[in-house]
Amino acid sequence: MKYAFSFLVVIVLIVVAGLGSQIQGMQYVFGVALPYLAILVFAGGFIYRVVQWAKSPVPFPIQTTCGQAASLDFIKQNKLECPNTTSEVVARMILEIVTFRSLFRNTKSEIHEGPQLTYESSKWLWVFSLMFHYSFLLIIIRHMRLFLDPAPFWMAWIEFGDGIFQVGAPNAYITDATILMAIVYLFGRRIINRHVKYISLINDFFPLVLIFGIACTGILMRYFLRTDVDILAIKRLAVGLVTFSPVIGVKIGAIFYIHLFLVSTLLIYFPFSKLMHMGGVFLSPTRNLKNNSRAVRHINPWNPDIKPHSYAGYEDEFREFMVDAGIPVEKELPVEKG
Amino acid sequence: MYNKGTIIPGLIIFVLIVMSPVLYNGLKAGSVPKPEPPPGGEKQCVLPVSEMRDKHMQLLNEWRDEVLRDDERVTVVADGKQYRKGLQLACMQCHTNKEKFCDSCHEYASVKPYCWDCHLTPAQQKAALKKETH
Incomplete structure (x- = not known):
């Protein structure tokens, strides 16, 4: 029911924006106020979360090692899988962020007759994750043509490449198809695969459904529901938003406000959700630490400050009691005069 | 806060990326182009x-x-007037200036339709005819 509830929430959001934007004067709420609020919550929340993470001490390397550590000279170190210098860690991080190497290791476990447990490599998650993330990245970059005036020259190259099949007019984008395919896979996986279904929560389903809604409304607006979708009015609003002088000149179709409202929801939801893996991937200690615990001393930052206490000092402090108890002391009590 | 040396530059990069449209435009919202009505x-x-504005690309693609x-x-008949299907045969008959009509909006919206891979603008057509006659 967790996924059904996600759909329900997104449908409610669509209805709210679809009807709300039709009320006179509410266009500024959905088109100006909410986007500003959303970007503030997104950026502020993102920074807050990262700072909170940075406040947590990481007292010793907890790197996930996947290869031979640096050891004796004649044992070959696996520099990418078990880095012990900063540059090796940087290389590992870049490859992790750009190519999702940890997902490449994904395995599928099955119980067969016997009972016998088998594991086999399963690359689908990796393939569709790459597809999803790169489609999303290209879509975001492509949208910048509506915010940047004049649009930079390389924008045309992205547009050309993404619409290279020249299907229909406006040109069908490849990324529109690939992001939908990837979302369907990522969602289907959580429902069909029993192990993943068991651990899936509403905060796994909701962002997928929300992004699915964003992609669908965007595709509908571009290719199918073009009534009152005047790209000039939309660009005027978008450029207005980023130059702090937003204007909604003419009537823009409800589908635009629905799309924008869902995006605003995504931005507001972002810092409180698992989507924070965008920032978190940079801060994952299992990836970004050096495996150098045998070469460098790591001091626990919350250790109490214990001052050294020598035996001479100890005896000075307790000499009287020691003498009383008959314990031998190195330095006798001073002879009392009198 | 630990690792300030990397956290703070990282967050600065994040803020710069989020703010990049603002920095790029420099707080100046350029004027919205007005396509020239038929001369x-x-x-x-x-x-x-309004329908032409929103859907002309789909109409041209269907044609x-x-x-x-x-x-x-x-031919297409609208309000008793006959039009031949075609960019040069219909549209450019009235909207003779591609630069002031088509391009003004397309450039603003950063749209590069591939109409002109095959089609000629009225000006190009004239120039081509001149060349042939010489």
Whole structure:
């Protein structure tokens, strides 16, 4: 029911924006106020979360090692899988962020007759994750043509490449198809695969459904529901938003406000959700630490400050009691005069 | 906070990326282009203005498919006036200036339609004819 509830929430959001934007004067709420609020919550929340993470001490390397550590000279170190210098860690991080190497290791476990447990490599998650993330990245970059005036020259190259099949007019984008395919896979996986279904929560389903809604409304607006979708009015609003002088000149179709409202929801939801893996991937200690615990001393930052206490000092402090108890002391009590 | 040396530059990069459209535009919202109305003074088109504005690309694409793929060269009648299907045959007859009509909006919206890979603008057509006659 967790996924059904996600759909329900997104449908409610669509209805709210679809009807709300039709009320006179509410266009500024959905088109100006909410986007500003959303970007503030997104950026502020993102920074807050990262700072909170940075406040947590990481007292010793907890790197996930996947290869031979640096050891004796004649044992070959696996520099990418078990880095012990900063540059090796940087290389590992870049490859992790750009190519999702940890997902490449994904395995599928099955119980067969016997009972016998088998594991086999399963690359689908990796393939569709790459597809999803790169489609999303290209879509975001492509949208910048509506915010940047004049649009930079390389924008045309992205547009050309993404619409290279020249299907229909406006040109069908490849990324529109690939992001939908990837979302369907990522969602289907959580429902069909029993192990993943068991651990899936509403905060796994909701962002997928929300992004699915964003992609669908965007595709509908571009290719199918073009009534009152005047790209000039939309660009005027978008450029207005980023130059702090937003204007909604003419009537823009409800589908635009629905799309924008869902995006605003995504931005507001972002810092409180698992989507924070965008920032978190940079801060994952299992990836970004050096495996150098045998070469460098790591001091626990919350250790109490214990001052050294020598035996001479100890005896000075307790000499009287020691003498009383008959314990031998190195330095006798001073002879009392009198 | 630990690792300030990397956290703070990282967050600065994040803020710069989020703010990049603001920095790029420099707080100046450029003017929205106004496509030039037909120089000949025609007031009528195959569809109402608002529909043409939103859907002209789909109409042209349908015309292209009908004419070139299905050989349906029947004329379009709107408000008693006949139009031949085609960018040069219909649209450019009234909207003679591509730069002031088509390009003004397309450039603003950063759209590069591939109409002109095959089609000629009225100005290009004239120049081409001149060359042939010489």
